[in-house]
Amino acid sequence: MRRRDIGGVAVWSGLAYEGPAARVIRSLKQEGRTALAAALAPALAAAVTAAGDGDPVMVVPIPTSRAAYRRRGYRVPELVARRAGLRAERVLVAGRRTADQRGLDRGERRRNVAGSFVAARPVAGRRVVVVDDVVTTGATLAEAARALRAAGAHVVGCATVASTPRLVSRG
Numbered sequence: 001m002r003r004r005d006i007g008g009v010a011v012w013s014g015l016a017y018e019g020p021a022a023r024v025i026r027s028l029k030q031e032g033r034t035a036l037a038a039a040l041a042p043a044l045a046a047a048v049t050a051a052g053d054g055d056p057v058m059v060v061p062i063p064t065s066r067a068a069y070r071r072r073g074y075r076v077p078e079l080v081a082r083r084a085g086l087r088a089e090r091v092l093v094a095g096r097r098t099a100d101q102r103g104l105d106r107g108e109r110r111r112n113v114a115g116s117f118v119a120a121r122p123v124a125g126r127r128v129v130v131v132d133d134v135v136t137t138g139a140t141l142a143e144a145a146r147a148l149r150a151a152g153a154h155v156v157g158c159a160t161v162a163s164t165p166r167l168v169s170r171g
Helices: 019-031 035-052 066-072 076-083 106-113 139-150
Strands: 002-006 008-017 058-061 092-094 117-119 129-136 154-163
Touching: 002 066, 002 076, 002 154, 008 019, 008 035, 008 129, 008 139, 019 058, 019 076, 019 129, 019 154, 035 154, 058 076, 076 129, 092 139, 117 139, 129 139, 139 154
Parallel strands: 008 154, 058 129, 129 154
Antiparallel strands: 002 008, 092 117
């Protein structure tokens, strides 16, 4: 289990995004090998448990872009969450379009996603864990946490299947 603090919130990741884990995630995302979600599910479940400190939480996935959904036909964070036995609730929606994050540096990623999410459902007073497949710089997770807090949620943490090695700190 790996932990990183980003934007005032703890981000827990079950795996490092390298070697076999990275290959499995890329196959799931880029090749449509949805059966691989079951192999990644324990890592996400463990990260959600750590982020929520073992208490009940609302699991809120990072929204999948329309283009990615059209290309794949499924939402990666939600698929892995379902395989982990978690009920992911679509609360966040895109408030505006963003550029693809790949190839952007830390500052560019933060600026790209700033103000890009809004809560489309009531979450005031709810304990929330934001979930995604991979954390790179954490800009997307920080923006999701900001939007949920603005709607009155208590974001207790974020959970991802994997974290890129440069973000890894043992927790």
